[in-house]
Amino acid sequence: MAPHASPDDLPITLAGGAELAAALPYLIGFVPHESLVLVALTGDHEARVGVTLRVDLPAPGPAADVVAEAVARLGPSRPAAVAALVVTEADDVPAPVEAGADLLDRRVDELDAVELRALRTSTDLPGRAVVGEVARVLAGAGVPLLHTLLVRAGRCWDYDCPDACCDPGAGEVLPGGTSRLAAATVLDGRAVAADRDEVVTRLAPPTGAALLAMGRACAQVGVEQADDLRRLGWDRLAERSWRRVLEAVARHRPGTTAALTDVEVARLGWAVTAIEVRDRALRLSAGPSASAAEAVWTELVRRLPVPLDATPATLLAAAAHVRGDGATAAIALSRALDSQPACTLARLLERALHTGFPPSALRGLLTRAGEQAGAGASEQLGA
Incomplete structure (x- = not known):
């Protein structure tokens, strides 16, 4: 088989x-x-x-x-x-x-x-x-x-x-x-954990000094985002955010060394809060860069504080489910919903996971969404 x-x-x-x-x-x-x-x-x-x-x-x-x-x-x-x-x-x-x-x-x-x-x-x-x-x-x-x-x-x-x-x-x-x-x-680029607890630990949120440093970086980037929105406008800001996502994915291809600074992590966290960027990022899970994209979402989940961790956790859940890893998907969704209980896309993915929505069906949905101009993946999921 x-x-x-x-x-x-x-x-x-x-x-x-x-x-x-x-x-x-x-x-x-x-x-x-x-x-x-x-x-x-x-x-x-x-x-x-x-x-x-x-x-x-x-x-x-x-x-x-x-x-x-x-x-x-x-x-x-x-x-x-x-x-x-x-x-x-x-x-x-x-x-x-x-x-x-x-x-x-x-x-x-x-x-x-x-x-x-x-x-x-x-x-x-x-x-x-x-x-x-x-x-x-x-x-x-x-x-x-x-x-x-x-x-x-x-x-x-x-x-x-x-x-x-x-x-x-x-x-x-x-x-x-x-x-x-x-x-x-x-x-x-994937590692098999010794048990489920290791998967939970691998995706644990930051604490102590790491949390304080990321909090400062996220606040700094939040101010930058507001200034850039006034200066560039929404469309140009979204395109810049998407370029940053693609650059991070390129740096996380299997066999490459990719260390993101706190500011880079914060910028990516803010980038995927835009629905247009999130949906384009979601479709990466069905393409040739799926493993690299999953590595980026994993790093963001490990390092971002609440509530910026919710969208990367949802993206990670989708990527994990597409490749059949229900355990990581469930843990990531729990993280997303703990951070933002009203996150519609996370709720829909959670329901799909619990009702046995096949990984192949989600991959097909994301692939079709990527081929249809203007049709976001989250729209097809119902978000």
Whole structure:
């Protein structure tokens, strides 16, 4: 199967099973822990990765509500199939043998995977109840569950595999080395976080001396903006702001060194407050400069104070969602809405994220907006 990629990218094939399990950090942007991950598969032969969703693994007991909400967030358009992966370090559990000795009285070809395993071992894989609930909810929606996998301690098990290779004490070792997907992630200038908390820390707002310095720079640039508006007029000021955005993006291409001063960060923060500039910046997420633009938005989010951080955080959320990184998108949107709760574009993107609006659909929307003179991307989103 091929990870979600931009139209200009060459697809990277994942064979499924252990390769899909090993790819999870690159699909969601960080190494998952104690998680349920649902991967929507689309296209012919269920060969293309669509929405990838991670939620905290439900506590022992009924998982129906958590699973139903997770499946709903895969989106209104039914995927061709779904892969469900349980990531946990939990110990094995007693094998669910209800019939006991009755298994010995039946032919082997009449037994399912769970019953065959029960004949060989007294333990079973953790998380089976969760994937069973996923299967039940998906069956109700008419969506096939193509893979059910356990990922634990650097190994992968297939819940549906009846062979000894997937007994609790076995499992397939996850492939090592640097995969093509890992290499593509690095070449694109992105780093995989150790966990979700690291993503939150990476996007944390400035504090202490850094906050004071940025506050002074933002105030200084705010006065400059007001003077320049009177001197240049709105159209010329907007064009200058757009040039500054493009220059910053050029300085953040993968492999380049780009250090922005506080004043440059402040000028960019003020620049994207203009709706015309914001919409043009939004469309960068669908083009060849997407990774460089995302690097700029990330730096602005890390360094700008409230409320100038809201628009860059929204731009970052759009860029992250386009490449399928729902975790970064959700964290960035939370930052934007904490800063400006009434930010319409952030609200619309948040709704799109929670209703499973596919990354490919957002990319298509931004691409079309870029091709239509005078039609802003935010207008097509409804902002």
